[in-house]
Amino acid sequence: MERKICKILKNENLSGNYYFLILENNFKKIFKPGNFIHIKIGNNFLRRPFSIALFDREKIGIIYKVVGKGTDELRKKKKGEFLDILGPCGNFFPIYKNKKVCIIGGGTGIAPLIFLSKVLKKYGNDVYFFYGARDKNLIFFKLLLTGINYIFSTDNGSYGKKGNIFDVFKNFEENFQVIYGAGPEILLKKLSIYSENIPVYISVENYMACGMGLCYGCVIRIRKNNGYEYKRVCKDGPVFKASEIIWD
Amino acid sequence: MGLNLEITLGKIKLNSPLILCSGIFGFGNENIKFIDERKIGAIVTKTITYEPWPGNPQPRIYETNYGMINRIGLQNPGVFYFMRNIFPKLRKKYKRVFVSISGRSEKEFVEIIKIVSKKRIDAIELNLSCPNFENEKKMISQSSELTFKIVKSVKNETDIPVIVKLTPNVTEIKEIAISAEEGGADILSLINTIKGLAVDFKKMRVIDGGLSGPSIKPVGLKCVYDVYKVVNIPIIGMGGITCGLDAIEYFLVGASAIGIGSGFYSNPQIIDDIYKTLKNFLRKNKFKSIREMIGLLNEKKENF
Numbered sequence: 001m002e003r004k005i006c007k008i009l010k011n012e013n014l015s016g017n018y019y020f021l022i023l024e025n026n027f028k029k030i031f032k033p034g035n036f037i038h039i040k041i042g043n044n045f046l047r048r049p050f051s052i053a054l055f056d057r058e059k060i061g062i063i064y065k066v067v068g069k070g071t072d073e074l075r076k077k078k079k080g081e082f083l084d085i086l087g088p089c090g091n092f093f094p095i096y097k098n099k100k101v102c103i104i105g106g107g108t109g110i111a112p113l114i115f116l117s118k119v120l121k122k123y124g125n126d127v128y129f130f131y132g133a134r135d136k137n138l139i140f141f142k143l144l145l146t147g148i149n150y151i152f153s154t155d156n157g158s159y160g161k162k163g164n165i166f167d168v169f170k171n172f173e174e175n176f177q178v179i180y181g182a183g184p185e186i187l188l189k190k191l192s193i194y195s196e197n198i199p200v201y202i203s204v205e206n207y208m209a210c211g212m213g214l215c216y217g218c219v220i221r222i223r224k225n226n227g228y229e230y231k232r233v234c235k236d237g238p239v240f241k242a243s244e245i246i247w248d
Numbered sequence: 249m250g251l252n253l254e255i256t257l258g259k260i261k262l263n264s265p266l267i268l269c270s271g272i273f274g275f276g277n278e279n280i281k282f283i284d285e286r287k288i289g290a291i292v293t294k295t296i297t298y299e300p301w302p303g304n305p306q307p308r309i310y311e312t313n314y315g316m317i318n319r320i321g322l323q324n325p326g327v328f329y330f331m332r333n334i335f336p337k338l339r340k341k342y343k344r345v346f347v348s349i350s351g352r353s354e355k356e357f358v359e360i361i362k363i364v365s366k367k368r369i370d371a372i373e374l375n376l377s378c379p380n381f382e383n384e385k386k387m388i389s390q391s392s393e394l395t396f397k398i399v400k401s402v403k404n405e406t407d408i409p410v411i412v413k414l415t416p417n418v419t420e421i422k423e424i425a426i427s428a429e430e431g432g433a434d435i436l437s438l439i440n441t442i443k444g445l446a447v448d449f450k451k452m453r454v455i456d457g458g459l460s461g462p463s464i465k466p467v468g469l470k471c472v473y474d475v476y477k478v479v480n481i482p483i484i485g486m487g488g489i490t491c492g493l494d495a496i497e498y499f500l501v502g503a504s505a506i507g508i509g510s511g512f513y514s515n516p517q518i519i520d521d522i523y524k525t526l527k528n529f530l531r532k533n534k535f536k537s538i539r540e541m542i543g544l545l546n547e548k549k550e551n552f
């Protein structure tokens with residue numbers, strides 16, 4: 001993990017409360033899909049975690065939704081200003097090769113999945129991306145890559161199938177060899193059902209302090225023998241096998 | 249001769265007055281990139297108990313204005329696992345290792361002391377702020393009698409220096425500190441977190457725990473200031489330190505060393521920053537050592 005002061009190259013509104021932030025990449029480490037960065041924003045005491053949506057030699061990108069004071073301050077940052085970044089944090093999605101894989105997500109969960117779709121495609125996988133949004137204007141077409149099969153759903157039916165993305169996925173006539181998910185907890189819980197037969201990897205969120213595996217603040221319950229143990233989302237995760245998680 | 253930041257805490261010599269606070273750096277065996285071991289005097293481990301403790305269910309942390317609340321609940325693998333699997337790594341990595349322990353009864357304290365004293369540890373820190381002592385909701389360090397009793401029985405068991413860490417949640421911390429000294433404490437650590445509550449209205453829940461971070465610095469300073477007057481043992485000052493100037497304030501009111509706490513989460517390079525500021529401060533003010541700064545803005549009370 002490194003700490004870098006990164007220049008903001010772009011901080012633009014995508015639509016609604018969603019923003020796309022691009023930072024100059026001055027990290028030595030290679031970031032992988034599922035990794036997150038921990039950003040210090042203004043005078044807020046704790047950093048804020050965000051999944052990596054875009055990564056290359058020059059740039060690091062995140063997609064964020066304004067939900068509170070930290071993200072509201074982030075929204076106001078301008079191109080040319082600097083941010084204090086910790087990264088890469090956490091583990092990453094295991095990457096299979098030459099498989100038929102499903103990626104499913106909604107809301108801010110889309111962020112790590114966009115980066116993931118790029119890498120999965122590179123490794124010869126046949127990628128199906130199930131993308132759920134409330135409305136057509138919350139589907140970020142311009143951030144999506146080519147060469148991937150997209151299946152969309154919107155709550156109001158303004159684009160793709162009407163309804164929830166899980167229901168669309170459930171009724172889909174394909175057999176997948178691996179499932180990757182991120183987004184609302186209710187979606188992730190539902191995906192766990194499939195983990196009896198195939199690997200299901202999901203990225204989960206929790207409140208964090210250190211982001212480095214030190215404070216034990218971000219723990220979730222993971223199956224162990226007949227009971228459970230607490231594992232840290234920031235260090236042992238954020239990617240877990242869906243079958244391991246005991247939901248509250 | 250170049251300036252150095254050496255200090256002594258009773259009989260313990262430290263290369264630097266910067267001490268890594270209990271619970272902030274995990275058990276200490278994690279590979280933390282941002283810590284230059286040469287710049288810290290000692291690491292205090294996360295508090296270890298006799299049996300493994302699972303810790304509290306969520307929620308465990310929440311941000312507050314200029315601080316945070318935690319209720320981790322001493323998640324730890326127990327003293328046997330710790331001494332066998334974690335301690336040896338710490339011993340290799342850090343010059344000075346202080347092991348923080350807590351117990352639910354006097355007997356538990358004594359049992360743990362017997363086990364940890366078998367290895368070469370530099371000091372034991374008694375975390376007397378654990379709220380479930382003998383099934384009462386009270387902390388040991390909220391009672392002068394209990395503090396005296398526990399410190400004394402621990403001291404009877406071991407020759408290793410004993411640091412006593414106190415809660416600020418008391419009517420008069422001087423009295424508790426005096427009892428700790430009378431019980432045989434070699435060093436005091438001030439302060440542990442302050443009781444506090446945060447409301448997470450998004451999830452409609454409260455986080456009832458201990459407050460740390462910059463918002464508690466004035467409380468930490470006041471405790472060190474008051475206690476310095478009435479004890480003859482060194483004090484490790486902590487609470488809300490986020491930069492070198494904060495550390496200097498603690499020295500000036502009587503701390504012999506300072507603890508790096510949750511400020512590390514905000515700025516993982518805090519150790520380098522504080523170290524540099526201290527060196528510059530000594531040079532600028534023509535101090536030859538940290539010792540010359542200690543208690544400059546305070547005085548010992550006579551015949552307390």
Ligand SMILES: Cc1cc2nc3c(=O)[nH]c(=O)nc-3n(C[C@H](O)[C@H](O)[C@H](O)COP(=O)(O)OP(=O)(O)OC[C@H]3O[C@@H](n4cnc5c(N)ncnc54)[C@H](O)[C@@H]3O)c2cc1C
Pocket residue numbers: 036046047048049050051052062063064065066067068069070071072108111112204205206207208238310311450
């Ligand atoms: C591994 C991980 C990856 C994430 N990736 C993204 C992403 O790609 N895009 C995105 O928009 N959001 C993401 N989040 C959620 C994001 O961290 C929160 O929305 C953000 O911290 C809210 O900060 P705030 O100050 O605006 O909100 P406030 O509610 O004012 O924050 C108060 C406190 O609660 C914490 N908090 C509030 N909501 C969350 C949450 N959902 N998860 C974790 N902490 C929270 C804040 O960090 C802060 O400490 C991710 C979270 C995690 C754990």
Ligand SMILES: Cc1cc2nc3c(=O)[nH]c(=O)nc-3n(C[C@H](O)[C@H](O)[C@H](O)COP(=O)(O)O)c2cc1C
Pocket residue numbers: 215217269270271272294295318320322348375413439440441459460461462464486487488489507508509510511
């Ligand atoms: C997440 C967290 C865990 C802590 N765990 C312990 C612990 O196990 N034992 C202990 O004596 N103090 C513990 N503390 C208290 C700190 O060691 C320190 O006394 C306190 O945080 C005040 O310093 P600060 O304001 O610089 O953080 C913990 C604090 C935090 C924030």
Ligand code: FES
Pocket residue numbers: 207208209210211212213214215216217218219232233234235
């Ligand atoms: S946020 Fe500190 S351990 Fe995960």
